[in-house]
Amino acid sequence: MLALDVTADGAPDAVLGAAREALGSLDILVNNAGNVRAGRLEDCAVEDVRAMVDLNLTAPILLTRAALPALRVAAQERTSVIVNVASGIALVGLPFYATYAATKTGIAAFGHALRRELHGSGLHVATVYPGATATAMMDTSTAGEDLGFGRRAVYEVVTDIVDALGRDEHEINTSLPTRRAMQELHARDPLAVDAALAPRLQELELAVRHHRSI
Template sequence: MDLNNRKILLTGAGSGIGRALALELAQYSPHLALVGRRSEPLEEVAALVREKGGQAVIIPADLTADGAPAQVVAEAQNELDGIDMLINNAGNVRAGRLEAIEESEVLAQIALNLTAPILLTRAALPALRASGDGLVVNVSSGFGLLGMAFYTVYGATKAGIAHFGEALRRELYGEGVHVLNVFPGATDTPMMESSEAEAEHGFDYESPQDVARAAVAGMVGDELNVVRGESMGETLELNRQDPAALDRTLAQGKDELEKVVAGHSSL
């Protein structure tokens, strides 16, 4: 896919992987609509994009509000005069035992990680079709491929958006809109600041810049999936071949993992 001068709607653009994606895409002189809850970080990212030769507008919005996804798409389409790419990156997390998570925290994760990107994509499809070479990018998670204790709801939403992307890719096959799923591993972003999990707990952090570079390479290469995480391949293979063995292995560190992720929340 040729990324030059593309009209791109990017959610969660104010920090972390979204910010890194905006700056990585800036080399292609894009027209970016940057979406996030707060104006100030979006303005900072927009200024950096312009310095690198791209164009950028900001759309402050709460994507979980009633009608917000359709309104954001309409505003982006108006500002950019079309949409060629939609990058569903915005997300949140609340870790911990399922019965310790409040109902509102369950619903908040579902609303932003799953419902919002589905509704954004639904609203953007006419514009993506009209572009003739449209692309939807869903930023899932390694926990969307591998169920992990204490990330039950988060993992469910990330598996859901990945499955949505795979199904949509097949639904749109041959119709001028491609779908790419990106599965970051543990990434050094503000969303992870409240977690105490480290490498000894299986969290090998990489930079959001590395994730962004891999994602953009996947866009250029028309890939179906981009999977990050140094040990993810081996763990996924074990989970396929002998999931009970992986259960036993993970159980050895379960008590310690519960302690270090108990306060992990970006809500």
């Protein structure tokens, strides 16, 4: 096991070196590490904005870049996969999460573009869109089911993801039905989502004002 800050200089090479030493070859990369800081954008410290971009977007891009040569070699023998953990927020941007939403939409778009770039290589890119999940990340949020943040248990979400990967799915959404409906509405009529959220904006702001994992 290697414990390190994946945003640190040299981290991608260190991770790849340790993986090669321990495993010999590499046929899966899971970009899972992430952080969040909620609140009005003007109240978010510059360091928190940078921390989200560094960990949720720059680090997985650089890790993927470093891992691609080894993954391409493995893909010649068996299906290999890059799994990017985005968020349901990539499918509907939610208020008080502007920077987090930007990073998660960014990593989702990165995965789509890369998947097309890798067409025919045997190397797949899957994007996971978890809805709210009961992990330490959510400990500081009091937003619950009534505000669309009903939480699923980790084992359920992980089971869904592993099953979907087993079926070769590339877009894996583990959101609960209420949030999924909002994502679909956003795709059809984004301003209808604004209208639906508006009456409870203050309530949502209060519930997420201390939500942070940085």
